[in-house]
Amino acid sequence: MPDSPKTPSTEKPLRILIGADTFAPEINGAAIFAARLAAGLVERGHDVHIVAPAPTRRYGTWTETLEGQEMTVHRLKSWRWYPHPWLRFALPWQIEKNSARILDEVKPDVVHFQSHIIIGRGLSNQAEKRGIRIVGTNHFMPENLLEHTLLPAFVVPTAIRMAWRAAARSFSRAATVTTPTRKAADFLEHYTKLENVLAISCGVDAHHYTPDFTPRTGNLIVFVGRITSEKQLDKLIRAFAQLDPALDAKLELVGGGEQEGSLKALASQLGVRDRVTFTGYAEEDYLRHALTRATVFAMPSIAELQSIATMEAMASGLPIVAANAMALPHLVHDGENGFLFEPGNVEEFAARLTDVLTMPEDELQKFKRESLKIVAAHDIQRTLTTFEAIYRGEPIPAIDIEIPAAKPAE
Incomplete structure (x- = not known):
């Protein structure tokens, strides 16, 4: 049975590093999931660190309270992506150095990245070099991001193919790749040629x-x-x-x-x-x-x-x-x-x-x-129990696998 929300796991707590290209205070599905996952893991007694772009010009490492739980957040220097109304990205030419520094400071048991774009790329590359277990979750569809570029229409199909190839490189480093639904898992497998992508609900309390x-x-x-x-x-x-x-x-x-x-x-x-x-x-x-x-x-x-x-x-x-x-x-x-x-x-x-x-x-x-x-x-406690098992390299409890999809409308 999954642990109750207020009962820490009886196993040794993990030190978990979650990397997110979009994170609170930004409001979108990936950012909300990362914050709720992190808070749930903290509530279960784990030591959780977040690597994310700084939402302002101030960057560094400090404690933030998210979803009612305190966690360590490593905010990287970022720039606004001006074709987009609010999105900020960590500086890509500094990500390898920053990833190496943070991994050597934190020494996590597992790295869980939420997208491959910049932070996921740097963390997965540097974690692989250090023999740290890697888990990747995809919330990304290239079309959604490319909509906010200045690329001419005839270039977009090529840009989408390049984005999926980049995703394949980062996710291929992960011991386990997940995405929120079976449909999304099939989508990711088709465009990246990855295999055995797991469908794990983002969960809701x-x-x-x-x-x-x-x-x-x-x-x-x-x-x-x-x-x-x-x-x-x-x-x-x-x-x-x-x-x-x-x-x-x-x-x-x-x-x-x-x-x-x-x-x-x-x-x-x-x-x-x-x-x-x-x-x-x-x-x-x-x-x-x-x-x-x-x-x-x-x-x-x-x-x-x-x-x-x-x-x-x-x-x-x-x-x-x-x-x-x-x-x-x-x-x-x-x-x-x-x-x-x-x-x-x-x-x-x-x-x-x-x-x-x-x-x-x-x-x-x-x-x-x-x-x-x-x-x-889609109870979030099932999601947390599932990821705990994945982080430890243990079998996933059958009760935590997503239920079959409903048949589409006639």
Whole structure:
């Protein structure tokens, strides 16, 4: 059985070094996963060190409190990637030297890198030279990053191939390679020619979220996440505009990002601006309350390797309407806890939202409880136990392997 959240492992604690090219205070799936993984490991009694870009000009080593746990963070000198609205990268020409220095200071039992781009490349290369066990997790899709470059369109396919070759070099150094879902694992194996990539859920602590089973008194659609083009939020606003006005539905977008201005303009153009709320970057308490208040969670993105936000919505007992793309069908079992729609099909998106908003109360309650049942397989304690076994080179408990994916929508 997995250890309880407050019970340290009875085995000797590990010294774990986690490398992340994107990390708190940045808000995205990879950064959130790395912080929650680190905090959970600290809570279990392990000595956790983080290597990540400095979010400001100040860099060095100090203690930070993340997800309620203190850990040592090695912040590397970084530069803003100016085509992107907030992303900062550690300096690539210093990464080998910095990786060697930190590894020699920390002397970790295991290095776990979260992407191959810069920090993962340096740490995996230097850890291999020192005979340190290496674990790699991929949260990366080249298309998402290259969207924020100034490369002309005809160069992008070549750049994507180069990015996957670079990923293959770094991940080939790892004793174990993981990614959040089986779909994402198959994707990584296809493009890198790696074998035996494990699907391990990012996990969610359902105890932090509050389902509401009282009869609904309104129709609130909520999205939580970054307000960026990859999330396809223009499709959500267009679908919302097609809903029957008699439903008196409202839409709330919880998060910030560079698309906020253009989406507000779109909502105004479509005549629904007075019923669409843009919260900007929100505190965790507000996010959780928004999920509790909602009737349905909408996720139109076509590039989710897992979607922590969708799992949080499920832990809040929400039915989900999501694009039938990438990993979302792993979470959304069509007709059971929500509905899938053809990516980009605004009319079908609106129809599936309508299905939830007009659903009889007893059927809605079934969908809500099914979301809770499905997300239980993604409990973060299972994720922590799985990674502890991987770090030690032990067999992975069968209960921690991801459940089979649901069949896609017809």
